[in-house]
Every structure is written in structure tokens, then in C-alpha cells.
Amino acid sequence: MRNLSLSTLGPLAALILLVVLGAFLNANFLSAGNITNVLARSAFIGMIAVGMTFVITSGGLDLSVGSMAAFIAGMMILAMNAMLPTLGIGVPLVLAGMAVALGVGLLAGLANGLLITRAGIEPFIVTLGTMGIFRSLVTWIADGGTLSLDFEARQFYRPVYYGGIFGITWPILVFAVVAVLGELAMRHTRFGRYCEAIGSNDRVARYSAVKVERVQLMTYVALGVLVGLATILYVPRLGSASGSTGLLWELEAIAAVIIGGTALKGGYGRVWGTVVGVLILSLIDNILNLADLVSPYLNGAIQGVIIVLAVVLQRGKSSAEGR
Amino acid sequence: MTPVLALQDVHKSFGPIEVLHGIDFALRSGEVHALIGENGAGKSTIMKILGGFLTPTSGQVLLDGQPAPYRSGAEAEAAGVVVIHQEFNLAPDLTVAQNVFLGREPGRFLLDHRAMRRETQALLDQLDCRVSPDARIRDLAVSDRQMVEIAKALGRKARVLIMDEPSAVLTHREVEVLFRQIDRLRASGVALLYTSHRLDEVRHLADRITVLRDGAVVRQALRGELTEDGMATAMVGRDLKDIFPPRRDSFGPVVLEVQGFSVPPVVQDVSFTLRRGEVLGISGLVGSGRTELAEGLVGLRTHRGSLRREGQAITLHSTADAAAHGLAYLTEDRKELGLLLDKSLRENLTLSTLGRFGRLMISRPAEETALTRAIEDFDIRAPRRDMAVGNLSGGNQQKLLLAKTMLPDPQIVIIDEPTRGIDIGTKSQIYHFIDRLARDGLSVIVISSDMPEILGLSDRVLVMRQGRVAGELQGDAITETAVVRLVMGTTEEATADA
Numbered sequence: 121m122r123n124l125s126l127s128t129l130g131p132l133a134a135l136i137l138l139v140v141l142g143a144f145l146n147a148n149f150l151s152a153g154n155i156t157n158v159l160a161r162s163a164f165i166g167m168i169a170v171g172m173t174f175v176i177t178s179g180g181l182d183l184s185v186g187s188m189a190a191f192i193a194g195m196m197i198l199a200m201n202a203m204l205p206t207l208g209i210g211v212p213l214v215l216a217g218m219a220v221a222l223g224v225g226l227l228a229g230l231a232n233g234l235l236i237t238r239a240g241i242e243p244f245i246v247t248l249g250t251m252g253i254f255r256s257l258v259t260w261i262a263d264g265g266t267l268s269l270d271f272e273a274r275q276f277y278r279p280v281y282y283g284g285i286f287g288i289t290w291p292i293l294v295f296a297v298v299a300v301l302g303e304l305a306m307r308h309t310r311f312g313r314y315c316e317a318i319g320s321n322d323r324v325a326r327y328s329a330v331k332v333e334r335v336q337l338m339t340y341v342a343l344g345v346l347v348g349l350a351t352i353l354y355v356p357r358l359g360s361a362s363g364s365t366g367l368l369w370e371l372e373a374i375a376a377v378i379i380g381g382t383a384l385k386g387g388y389g390r391v392w393g394t395v396v397g398v399l400i401l402s403l404i405d406n407i408l409n410l411a412d413l414v415s416p417y418l419n420g421a422i423q424g425v426i427i428v429l430a431v432v433l434q435r436g437k438s439s440a441e442g443r
Numbered sequence: 444m445t446p447v448l449a450l451q452d453v454h455k456s457f458g459p460i461e462v463l464h465g466i467d468f469a470l471r472s473g474e475v476h477a478l479i480g481e482n483g484a485g486k487s488t489i490m491k492i493l494g495g496f497l498t499p500t501s502g503q504v505l506l507d508g509q510p511a512p513y514r515s516g517a518e519a520e521a522a523g524v525v526v527i528h529q530e531f532n533l534a535p536d537l538t539v540a541q542n543v544f545l546g547r548e549p550g551r552f553l554l555d556h557r558a559m560r561r562e563t564q565a566l567l568d569q570l571d572c573r574v575s576p577d578a579r580i581r582d583l584a585v586s587d588r589q590m591v592e593i594a595k596a597l598g599r600k601a602r603v604l605i606m607d608e609p610s611a612v613l614t615h616r617e618v619e620v621l622f623r624q625i626d627r628l629r630a631s632g633v634a635l636l637y638t639s640h641r642l643d644e645v646r647h648l649a650d651r652i653t654v655l656r657d658g659a660v661v662r663q664a665l666r667g668e669l670t671e672d673g674m675a676t677a678m679v680g681r682d683l684k685d686i687f688p689p690r691r692d693s694f695g696p697v698v699l700e701v702q703g704f705s706v707p708p709v710v711q712d713v714s715f716t717l718r719r720g721e722v723l724g725i726s727g728l729v730g731s732g733r734t735e736l737a738e739g740l741v742g743l744r745t746h747r748g749s750l751r752r753e754g755q756a757i758t759l760h761s762t763a764d765a766a767a768h769g770l771a772y773l774t775e776d777r778k779e780l781g782l783l784l785d786k787s788l789r790e791n792l793t794l795s796t797l798g799r800f801g802r803l804m805i806s807r808p809a810e811e812t813a814l815t816r817a818i819e820d821f822d823i824r825a826p827r828r829d830m831a832v833g834n835l836s837g838g839n840q841q842k843l844l845l846a847k848t849m850l851p852d853p854q855i856v857i858i859d860e861p862t863r864g865i866d867i868g869t870k871s872q873i874y875h876f877i878d879r880l881a882r883d884g885l886s887v888i889v890i891s892s893d894m895p896e897i898l899g900l901s902d903r904v905l906v907m908r909q910g911r912v913a914g915e916l917q918g919d920a921i922t923e924t925a926v927v928r929l930v931m932g933t934t935e936e937a938t939a940d941a
Contacts, residue, residue, distance in 0.1 A: 308804045310797045317794055320783040327743065327772075327780045328795035328847075329762035387785060 130433050131380055131396045134426070138403040145411040156289060158399075158406045160281075163291035164189075166398040167350040169373040170302040170391055171343035175243075176377050177306070177389030178315040178339050179322060180236065183247040185347050186369035187254035188228050192351040193361035194258040196221040197267045209276050217277075221355075222348040228254065229344020233337040251370065259363030266362040274359035281356040291353040298346065303391040312389070315339060319386025375423065376401055379430040400426065445508040446471050447634045448493060448524060448603050453502035455488055462488055463658045465502070470603060470634040475625060477645045478638045480655030480678055481866035486638050489655070490605050493636065494526035495519030517546075523602035527592045527609060529864070533580045539563060540576035543595045566594040571620050585612045586729060593624065604628060605636045610644055611864050614728045614892060615930065622648060640866060641893070642671040656680055679868050686871045687899035688878035694902070695719025696753075698886050699770075699855055704748035706732070706739035711910045712748075717855065717886045722877060724901030725890045726926050732910040733890045734775060737857045741765040741772040766795070771853035773844055775860035775890070777837075781844045784833030788825055788843060789814045791832050796850045817846035822872060838869030845876060856880065857888040862896065874900055894923055908932050 142149040168185050175182050200217040207213040228250070235246045261267065269277070284290050306312035314335045317325040326332050355361070378384055379400055380393025401423055408416040446469035455463040463485050470476050470493075480486050491497040492504060495513040504511040506522060513519040516526065533542050540556075540563040549555040563576040572590040580588060589612060596604055610618045625648060628635060639645055645652060652669055654662035654677040662669070662677040669677070675686075699717040704710065710732040717723055727733050739746035742759035750757050752768050759765050765772070774780040782791050793800055793810050800809045817823065821842040825835055832840055841862070848856060861877065862870040877900060881887050891897050897904060904916040906929035914929040916922075 304804070308807075310805060313790065313794070313797060313805060316786070317783055317790070320785055321779070323780050324783050325794070327762070327774055329766055330794065331761075331763075387783075 131393055131400065131430065135396050135400050135403070138400060138407065142403060142407045142410070145407065145413065149407070149410060152287070154406070154410075156287075156292070158402050159292045159295070160289055161405075162398045162402040163295035164350040164354050165369060165372045165376060165401070166295045166395060167298045167346050168343070168369060169376040169394045169398050170298050171339075171346035172373045173302065173306070173377050173380070173382055173389050173391050173394045174312075174315050174339040175343050176374070176382055176384060177312075177319050177386055178336055179319040179386030180243040180336060180339060181247065181374070182232060182243065182340065182343055183370050184228070184232060184251040184254055185343065185373055186366040186371075187251045187258075188225065188344065188347045189351050189354070189366035189369055190258045190361055190363065191228065191254035192221050192224045192348050193355050193365050194261055194267050195224045196351065196355055197269045197359075197361055198261070200273055201270055204270055204273060209272050213273060214277055214280070217355075218352050221352045222345055225344040225346070225348025225351070226341060227344070228347070229341040230337075232344070233340030236340065237333040237337045255363060258361065258365070262362055264363065266360045269355065269359040274356070277356040277359070279356070281353060294349065294353060298349070299391065299395045302394075306389050306391045311335065311338065316387055316389060319383070319388070321387075372401060375427050379427060381430070384431075397430075444471060446505070447507060448511075449505040449508075450489070450492065450499075451503045451505060453489075453492060453499040453504070455492065455497065456500045461500075461658070463492075463499075466658075466660060468653055468660060468663075470636055471651075472602075472632045472634050473629055474650045475629055475635045475637060475648055476651045476653065477649035478636060478653050478655065479640075479642070479645055479674060481868055484655040484678070484866075485658040486655060487607070488658075490526060490607055490636070490638070493519075493603075494524060494605055496526075520599055523600065524605070525596040525599055525601040525603070526605040527589075527596055527607065529607040529611070531588050531592050533588060533591060533595075535581040536579060538577050538579055539567070539574055539583075539591050539594075542580060542591060543576075543598050545595075547599070562598065563594065566597055567591075569597070570594055570624055584730065586614060586617045589613060590617075590620075593621075597628075601633060603634045603636070606638070608638055608640065608864060610639055610641060612729075614730075615927070616728070618644070640864065640870075642674050642867075643895075645674065646671055654678055675867050678866075686867070686874065688875050691720060691722070691878070691881055691902060694721045695884065698753055700749075700751035700754075701740070702749045702751070704736070704739065704746060704750070706735045706744050706746045709735040709910045710739060710746075713907075713912050715905055715912065715915070717888065719886055720881050720884055721902050722881050722887045722889060722900055724897040724904040725888060725907060726892075726894075726897045726904055727907035727913070727930055729892065731907040731930075733907050734859055735910075736907070737772055737859055737888070737890060740857060741770050743772070762795075766851050766853070769852075769854035771848050771851060771856050773848040773856065773858045773861070775863065777840055777844050778833075782832050782840060782847075785831050787829050788818075788823070788832055788835075789828070791843060792817055792847050792850065795847065799851075813850065817843070817850070821846045821876065838865045841865055841869070841873065845873065849880075853885070855886045855888070857890070859890045860893075861889060861891065862893065870896075894926065897921075897926060898923060906930055 148154055172182060196217050199220040200213060203213060203216055207216060232247055232250055235241055236243050280290055282289065284293060314325065314330050317330060318332050318335060322332050376397035377394050379397035381390045382388060382393060404422050405419055408414055408419050449469040450466050453463055453466045454461060466489060478486050478489065488497065492499055495516050495518055513522050534545065540559045543563045543566065544559045549558045560576045567574060567576065570590050570593060572587065574583060574587045574590065580591065589609060609621055613621060625635060637648065650666050652664045653660055654674060656678060695718055697716045698719050702714045704713045713736055725733050735744060738744045742761045742765040757768050778784060789810050792814055797805060800806050814828065823839050823842045823846065825839060832843060858877065861873050877887055877889065889900055898921060901921060904921050904926060906913045906926060908930065913932060916925055
């Protein structure tokens with residue numbers, strides 16, 4: 121088995137180590153409540169990171185996802201408040217809000233994707249631009265404050281975040297489904313194979329009759345829809361959106377992808393690795409909060425070390441293969 | 444006279460595998476020494492050892508009779524031993540002058556741009572190369588890049604110049620320029636080591652020939668002692684009478700009719716027909732529009748003009764359209780356009796035909812079966828099935844690319860430079876594959892800069908010059924002189940000795 125290398129198992133080993141460490145440091149760590157808490161917090165970044173895995177694998181990048189989440193949340197809240205008098209409080213209102221969120225996500229991803237594939241502008245530049253645009257728009261619409269969902273609508277919508285079946289909350293379930301579908305798509309469908317081929321060498325892909333632009337466009341659209349999905353599950357948590365919603369989500373998502381072993385330059389994607397990466401980042405946060413060993417203020421520093429370490433391990437692998 | 448650079452009983456092992464078994468061999472000033480052998484015979488390893496990139500496991504490198512003092516490529520260059528690699532060592536975004544002076548820029552604190560440009564121009568003039576010192580490498584043709592590499596080596600005052608297949612990417616005219624340069628360098632006392640798969644060149648150029656086989660020297664000869672056949676036999680270790688398959692004699696009806704075909708801005712108004720079971724050779728200089736024509740024919744480039752497939756007019760907007768009409772194209776640039784070097788054989792083989800391997804999910808077993816067949820059909824020799832194709836030899840990469848191109852079962856195959864940078868044994872295999880395709884009723888277009896290949900393989904030859912068809916030759920009219928005359932566009936007298 122060629123997959124049993126240090127860099128493949130590294131993230132998994134780190135995750136197990138963190139779980140053991142957490143259990144050792146705090147008795148509550150393995151309690152159902154804490155595990156649910158960690159997984160639910162991972163779910164939003166996780167769904168986005170799964171989408172990001174495809175974007176990065178095909179040689180792209182999307183810096184706008186955090187701002188996009190804020191923008192989608194804002195649009196969704198405005199739409200639901202506006203539809204409230206006609207639809208009333210109930211399932212139709214929530215479904216309509218969800219449709220708006222998915223639609224706005226799709227359009228935002230489409231805008232990114234079209235600018236990148238049709239206008240031929242570099243992904244970094246395009247999404248740096250839209251990152252500013254989305255966040256600024258939401259701040260402007262909220263007039264620098266907070267957009268809040270109608271109180272009763274919020275009460276009705278809350279179970280989408282807090283509820284679930286078999287004791288597992290909805291965000292965790294949806295994240296699990298997204299992760300499994302993402303892994304299947306990357307490993308076993310043409311779309312995934314094409315993403316890897318394009319990231320590996322887009323000219324070879326083009327000469328092999330792969331519709332390069334269409335595949336790239338699809339990665340951005342899929343990511344936009346996933347950001348919409350994450351937002352649907354995130355809004356009922358607080359019931360509001362502001363200029364600081366989803367701040368730095370893009371960097372957390374990219375970090376999770378890289379920790380998971382996906383190559384930043386594209387060509388090699390690993391969705392389950394991304395999931396592990398997301399869990400590692402949340403666990404570090406969680407353990408620092410539970411244990412008094414290290415100040416939680418050092419959270420960012422520890423995450424930074426993990427990211428750099430992950431890339432060093434990747435490099436060790438590629439130079440060993442090059443020989 | 445002491446050799447400038449010599450190897451003494453050099454062994455080299457990579458891990459447990461010994462690839463060089465006691466090489467003795469010497470380069471002398473003012474001599475052109477050709478090192479020939481099949482892919483994998485150990486040529487590259489020897490060149491890397493000479494150039495300081497590898498150290499021998501045992502044995503010695505001697506410079507002027509003393510153990511060589513260098514331990515890296517840079518130190519070797521400083522000692523006057525310069526290697527020109529097959530994959531050029533140029534920074535694509537820098538200008539020609541910046542590349543020529545890379546690492547030894549003149550000027551104290553600020554760069555002396557004027558001097559760099561002036562001296563670069565002088566070097567390029569010496570090489571009869573019309574590239575501007577201010578041109579960026581990425582905008583240059585491959586052949587011009589090579590000239591820049593040579594200029595760079597000359598600028599470094601090389602005493603020993605090691606060239607890895609310098610002529611593989613050059614056109615006729617450029618090869619002549621290169622040979623003149625080699626003559627000049629030889630006369631000025633430089634020791635030259637040279638590898639090539641073109642044995643006619645070796646015979647013309649080399650004062651001394653060393654033949655390698657399986658990591659050992661099997662033959663050393665002076666100029667005139669070995670014929671091309673003799674070299675090939677020594678390299679392969681067996682007789683190679685039938686490098687080319689016998690010519691085919693029966694053809695079917697016309698399967699492709701190309702009329703007034705243009706691929707702006709290069710190809711203009713090209714017309715020709717292609718019959719079933721036929722091999723049509725397309726010759727011409729690099730830049731004459733051969734590749735652009737092929738890429739137009741398979742929908743990779745926008746084009747004008749009419750195409751008729753078995754009498755039916757067709758239009759092609761994409762490679763997918765071309766594939767639907769049974770057209771396939773094998774690119775000349777297998778490393779940049781043909782194969783994903785960091786992916787496995789399986790992923791490369793099925794990339795352009797993934798739709799056949801399952802509707803929603805790709806069937807891995809079906810892919811593996813296809814790979815097993817391809818490995819058998821095209822005699823692909825891979826140590827491991829799941830290895831990255833970048834680690835395969837050039838010949839096996841080319842066979843895999845051929846398998847990939849043939850996977851959609853095309854009826855018309857355009858093969859651009861079928862054997863570039865491939866050893867003679869594999870070359871012959873590929874010629875026989877092409878012959879088999881034609882005998883199975885396919886139509887093959889072979890684009891090649893290799894004259895013997897065009898002459899030995901084609902039933903008909905189409906010569907292109909400056910984007911147009913310069914002429915067509917058939918049967919006994921296909922001679923080297925006739926083709927060269929059309930390629931160069933010269934009169935009979937001027938090419939009498941070509």
C-alpha cells in the first residue's frame with residue numbers, strides 16, 4: 121500500500137494524540153456534551169473546507185468564503201424578515217430562507233468562478249477582491265451594526281442548530297454527509313479525477329479533452345453552495361449577522377485542507393484528510409480551553425506550528441518520491 | 444597527452460542496484476567524444492558524475508590527471524566543466540542576457556546591464572542566433588532556448604562541454620549551426636562530450652565513440668571505425684536489420700478530406716486527403732505549422748476550412764468533437780502536454796476516456812483491466828504499476844502515451860514526433876506499432892523532424908513550409924533530397940549536396 125506513508129498517517133496520528141491528550145488532561149473531554157460541542161463547531165468550517173479541497177486540488181484558491189458566509193447570512197436574514205408577513209412563522213419561511221441562502225451562495229461562487237475562468241484573472245486576486253466586497257456589503261446593509269432575525273422566527277428556526285436525531289445535532293449530521301459525499305466525489309468520480317488532473321497540469325488535462333474551465337467553475341460553484349449550506353446551519357445559532365460574522369473562516373478552511381495533506385499547488389486532494397484537519401484545529405482550541413496547561417491565547421500559535429509542520433512533512437514526502 | 448577529464452573504474456549504485464559497472468573513459472582537448480547507448484544504459488548517470496551532480500560509489504573522476512576537486516555542479520562549472528541538460532536550465536521569466544549571466548552578473552553594487560547585453564549579443568552573434576538579448580526565455584522557441592544554453596556555457600569559458608542530446612529539439616538548419624559551433628569549439632581546444640540518438644550525426648561529428656550497454660562500456664572506436672549499423676548493433680547487442688517495418692501496399696477509400704484548411708495565424712490553405720490503412724508523413728521545419736495543423740484538425744485550435752470524414756462534412760469545436768469523429772492526436776510534448784508526470788499509469792491512461800469507465804462512479808477494476816491490456820499491447824515496462832509516470836523512461840512514457848491515445852479506438856491518429864528522445868530499440872517498436880495500426884485499417888499521420896523516420900515510415904509525404912503545403916511526394920519519389928528540397932524551399936543546385 122503506497123498510502124501508508126508518514127505524511128498520510130501524520131494528520132491521523134496527530135488527531136489520535138490530541139484525543140488521548142485531551143482525555144488525559146480533563147475528565148470531561150470525552151463526555152458526550154463536549155464531543156458534540158467540538159463536532160458542531162467543526163461542522164461549519166468543515167463543510168466549507170470540503171468544498172475548498174476541490175478548489176485547491178484543481179489549482180485554485182478561494183479567500184472569500186468567510187465574507188461570503190457573512191453576506192449569505194445577511195441576505196438570508198433580510199429575506200426571511202421580509203417574507204415573514206406573507207409566509208408567517210413556519211416551515212415555509214425557513215425553507216424559503218434556506219433557498220435564498222443556497223441561491224446566494226451559488227451566485228457568489230458563480231461570480232468568483234466566472235471571473236477566474238472566463239476573464240482569466242488569478243484566483244488569489246479575484247477572491248481577495250470579492251472577500252472585501254462581500255464583507256463590506258454586509259457591513260453597509262447592517263449600517264455597521266447587526267442584522268437580526270425576527271425573534272419568533274429565530275425561536276422556530278433554533279432547532280436546526282440545536283436539534284437533531286439520535287442525539288446527534290443537525291450540523292454534525294450534515295457535515296458527515298458532506299464529508300462522505302466529498303470523499304466519494306474526489307476518489308471515485310470523474311469530477312474528482314479531473315480536479316486532480318487539472319491541478320497536476322492543466323495543459324495535459326486540456327489536451328486530454330477535459331473541459332478545464334467548466335470543471336474549475338464547478339469547484340467554485342460547489343464551494344459557494346457549501347458556504348450557503350454552512351450558513352443555513354450557522355444562522356439559527358445566533359440568529360444574527362454582522363460585519364464580523366465568519367471572520368477568518370477562509371484561513372481556517374485553507375489551513376484544514378493543507379493540514380489534511382492536500383497539496384496547496386494542486387494536483388492531489390484528500391477529503392478525509394481535510395476532515396481530520398478541521399477536527400485537529402477544533403480540538404486544539406477545545407483542549408486549551410479545558411486545560412490550564414497553556415493559555416488559550418496561544419491557540420493561534422499552536423495552530424500555526426501544526427500548519428507549518430504539516431507542510432514540512434508533505435515536502436519530505438515529495439522529495440523522497442522524486443529520488 | 445593527459446586527458447582533460449577522465450573516469451577511472453567508476454562504479455555507481457543507487458541503493459542496492461549498481462547502474463555503472465567499472466567505467467573507464469577519457470575526454471581529450473580538441474576532441475568530440477560521442478557517448479551512445481539505449482535509454483537506461485547509463486549515459487545520464489555518467490554525465491551527471493562528470494558534471495559534479497553525482498559522486499561515484501567507487502572509482503575516480505580525474506581532472507587534468509588529478510582527482511577532480513569539485514563536489515557540485517556549480518563547483519564543476521567553476522572548474523570549466525559545463526553540462527547542458529536536455530531539460531534546459533533557464534529561468535523562463537528572465538531575459539536571455541540575464542540568463543546568460545545568471546550567477547556571475549557584472550557590476551559592483553548595481554548590475555551592469557549594458558555590459559551584460561553587449562556580451563550576450565556578441566555570444567549570440569558567434570552562434571549565428573538572431574534572438575534578442577532582451578527577449579524573455581518563455582517567449583522563445585525550444586531551439587532558441589538551446590542556443591541560449593550554449594551561449595551561457597560559452598560565456599562561462601567552458602574547457603569541457605557536456606551536451607545531452609543537443610540536436611533532439613533542433614531543426615535541420617539549426618543542427619547545422621550547432622555543428623559549426625561544435626567544430627569551432629573543437630578547434631579552440633574544448634573537449635566535448637555529446638550524446639545523441641541520431642547515429643548519422645554521431646558518425647559525422649564524433650572523433651571518438653564510446654558505446655554503453657547496461658552500465659558498461661561495450662565498444663570504443665575512433666572516427667570511421669563504426670558504421671551506423673555497427674553502432675546500433677553494439678548498443679542493442681543484437682542485429683537491428685528491420686528498424687522500419689516493410690511498406691504497406693493496399694489502401695482503402697479516402698477517410699479524411701481536408702480542404703482549404705487554415706489555423707490562424709500560422710497555417711494557411713492546407714488541403715490533403717488521407718486513405719484508410721495509410722501512413723501519411725508530414726515533414727517541415729519546426730515552426731512550419733505542422734503541429735498547429737494537427738492541433739487544428741483535432742479541435743484544439745480555432746480553424747477555418749472544410750473537413751470531410753468519409754464524404755460527410757464535419758465541424759470540430761473541441762477535442763471531444765474530434766474524438767466523436769474518430770480523430771486522435773498524440774502531442775510532441777509528452778512531458779508538458781501529454782502525461783501527468785506525478786500521477787500513476789492508470790490515471791494517465793484513462794484520463795481522456797473516463798466516461799467509458801462508469802457512469803457516476805469510476806470503476807477501478809475496469810481501469811486496471813485497461814491498464815493490463817495496454818501494458819501487454821504496447822510492451823510498457825514499468826517496475827511498479829502504481830508508480831508516477833515521471834519516473835518511467837522516455838520510451839515507456841511514449842508507449843503509455845500511445846496507449847492513452849489509442850484507448851478511444853480512433854480511426855485516424857495524428858502522431859506528432861513519435862520517437863523524440865527515445866532509444867533505437869524502442870523506436871523500432873513504435874514504428875512497428877504504427878505499422879500494425881495501419882494494417883489494422885487505421886489511418887496514421889506522422890509528423891516528424893527525423894528524416895529517416897519520415898522516409899522509412901510514410902506511404903506518402905506532405906511537406907510544409909511557412910504554414911502552407913510545399914509539396915507532396917509518393918512512392919519512389921520519396922527521397923531524402925526531394926524532401927529536403929521541399930522543406931528548405933531551395934532549388935535543385937543549392938541542395939545538391941544536402
